[in-house]
Amino acid sequence: MGNIRALHTTISVVSYRWILIIILSTISVISAIVCTFIGPSNICGIQIMETSKMSLILTQIRLPRVITSFIVGGGLAAAGAAMQGLFRNPLADPYVIGTSSGGALGAAISLVIFHSFLLPLAAFCGACSSTIIVYIICRQNGKVAVETLLLSGIAVSLFCSAMLSFLMYKSGNDLHQIMFWLMGGLWNTTWDKVRIGLLIIPAIGVLFFTVRELDILSLGDDEASSLGVNTERIKIVLLAITSFITGIAVSLSGSIGFIGLIVPHMVRSISGSSFRFLLPISALAGGIILMWADTLTRTLMNDMPVGIITAFFGAPFFIYLIRRRMWT
Secondary structure: OHHHHHHHHHHHHHHHHHHHHHHHHHHHHHHHHHHHHOOOOOOOOOOOOOHHHHHHHHHHHHHHHHHHHHHHHHHHHHHHHHHHHHHOOOOOOOOOOOHHHHHHHHHHHHHHOOOOOOHHHHHHHHHHHHHHHHHHHHEEOOEEOHHHHHHHHHHHHHHHHHHHHHHHHHHHHHHHHHHHHHHOOOOOOOHHHHHHHOOHHHHHHHHHOOHHHHHHHOOOHHHHHHOOOOHHHHHHHHHHHHHHHHHHHHHHHOOOOOHHHHHHHHHHHHHOOOHHHHHHHHHHHHHHHHHHHHHHHHHHOOOOOHHHHHHHHHHHHHHHHHHHHHHO
């Protein structure tokens, strides 16, 4: 009787998680439609516009921006969840450990030196390099300490900031573009950027093939190795994928912080810690949150950079997580 009851409970939990994924998918579609029609031009019947002008605003300005914000938010949230599993650290995310700063530096180098040539590739190389450096620094005796991770991320971020400041000093006419990457925003999003952003989707798909390894890594490297997981190889794969996602996201929207930190924590409280569900639910929730955050900033806040909003709410949440770890 006890086994039957436990089986029934497990089936109920799994069914609940699948229902949650379906609900979030539906909300994503509805939100995309609503956000496309919300904006300062009041297309929803408040003022009458020419059909051609309305079509231009909807299809060439708002819709690409809505799609890009959803892809970027989903990618950053999924990358954050994967990084937390990789480092076995709930404080890890692309912004905190310097991945976003490295991507922004790579994008800035492409802007100033190569005139935006291969900007996504440059952002990826910067994100990947900074992540690898942080991982090498904070790895001690096969383990990653919380304090070392945070300090390494801060150190790498400061170095990237110094390089960015130097580039801004030498940039001349490119100063405005570099500021764009630093603040984080989705201005001037086009369908060409949407096509680049679509590269994030298969990268998230690759992460889904690592959910078993991520769950096992949570037990520790020794236990994971005893269960047949090639820990070093899977870590390299995860670092490459998360850096790729972050690099593409930064090349499209600049450095938008704390999405990868906040969203997995929110999701974990309702979906559990199994990465089989944590990753897709985090991706959907992150996309929805950033999509609405960008819509509200361009509608109510005179198109203020959305990175300011995410940092405004993310920094106190980060402090709360640190304090909670000190109390436990």
